[in-house]
Amino acid sequence: MEELIKAVFKDFYKDKPILSFTAIHSGLINNTYKIVTADEDYILQKINQVVFPNIRALLNNKIKITGYLERNGFSTLTFIPNCEGQFYSEQGVAIWQLSRFIPSVVFDRIDSSRVASQVGEYLAKFHSALLNFPVSELEYTIPDFHNTIKRFIDFEESIKKASPERISEAKESIDFLQANFKNIEAVANAINSGRIPLRVVHNDTKIGNMLFDENGNILCIIDFDTIMPGSIFHDVGDALRTGANTATEEEKDLSKVRFDTKIYEAFMQAYVNEASSFMSDEEAKNIHLSLPLILFEQACRFLGDYLNNDCYYTTTYENQNLVRAKTQIKLMDSVQLYLKSKEIAYF
Numbered sequence: 001m002e003e004l005i006k007a008v009f010k011d012f013y014k015d016k017p018i019l020s021f022t023a024i025h026s027g028l029i030n031n032t033y034k035i036v037t038a039d040e041d042y043i044l045q046k047i048n049q050v051v052f053p054n055i056r057a058l059l060n061n062k063i064k065i066t067g068y069l070e071r072n073g074f075s076t077l078t079f080i081p082n083c084e085g086q087f088y089s090e091q092g093v094a095i096w097q098l099s100r101f102i103p104s105v106v107f108d109r110i111d112s113s114r115v116a117s118q119v120g121e122y123l124a125k126f127h128s129a130l131l132n133f134p135v136s137e138l139e140y141t142i143p144d145f146h147n148t149i150k151r152f153i154d155f156e157e158s159i160k161k162a163s164p165e166r167i168s169e170a171k172e173s174i175d176f177l178q179a180n181f182k183n184i185e186a187v188a189n190a191i192n193s194g195r196i197p198l199r200v201v202h203n204d205t206k207i208g209n210m211l212f213d214e215n216g217n218i219l220c221i222i223d224f225d226t227i228m229p230g231s232i233f234h235d236v237g238d239a240l241r242t243g244a245n246t247a248t249e250e251e252k253d254l255s256k257v258r259f260d261t262k263i264y265e266a267f268m269q270a271y272v273n274e275a276s277s278f279m280s281d282e283e284a285k286n287i288h289l290s291l292p293l294i295l296f297e298q299a300c301r302f303l304g305d306y307l308n309n310d311c312y313y314t315t316t317y318e319n320q321n322l323v324r325a326k327t328q329i330k331l332m333d334s335v336q337l338y339l340k341s342k343e344i345a346y347f
Helices: 002-012 055-071 113-129 148-161 164-169 171-193 232-243 261-275 281-307 320-341
Strands: 020-024 031-036 041-046 089-091 094-100 199-201 210-212 218-221 228-230
Touching (some): 002 041, 002 094, 055 094, 113 261, 148 171, 164 171, 164 281, 199 232, 232 281, 281 320
Antiparallel strands (some): 020 031, 031 041, 041 094, 089 094, 210 218
């Protein structure tokens, strides 16, 4: 591995020796390494082309967006061109990218209203910074990534093919998703039809993708592999899917899965305050549907994979995808009760 790392790095800097390198294991998709040299540190990443087969689209989106943000004074990742001016290195069939290392702190959860408020405000500023970027210049790295209607149709198809044993195990969860599809169908269709506008969105806004300084202030967002056209609802919902959950999506004890309303309210107030200048009437009226929309979609994906005998998500024990689906459903149920208690109507 050492010789390969050196060969890849040499494609970017012919005469800059590596002092050391360390594997970073926080991500689940790409292979990532911190590179230390005498004058600067870097992040070297091998892109997973199984997850991202359209590598040309991914590279196009990442470089255009980070370049645009940098030119407009919004802090972001800086990708390094190789010796031939390309923002990647090709080693056989493998594609590698190099970016400048940003000294930072990473959190695995939103643990206070202060952090929630900061994340909400930052996400709105990120969306605002990209308002004038032409969406048509971006490609879909993963088609239908957040097409909730299609995710539900795929889930319904998985029921038809599933074994009787798995159908029986998942019956309660299946019934919930089928009964609650009506609650998100209208907003999902509004996104698909364009009534809710298409914008440049990140699509992977978990707090682990935000870098903080030592004082707890956000420096920038990272991991632009899924940046593409979409709805701000997807980013807001994805940030809150883990941020407003008192447990992880792997929690077997559903009594520990609770909706943290203080985190939710701090995030939403900060996001809406900052985003009110650019949100459309439809977005402003329905922004609170962001979280149930994403929870429903992710539950369909987890449960559909369980019914398909776990062919997509990696599992380490039996029924793990069913456990994951149940955590999403439990949280969605709590969110819906909260919205009703606040008299926040559905679409």
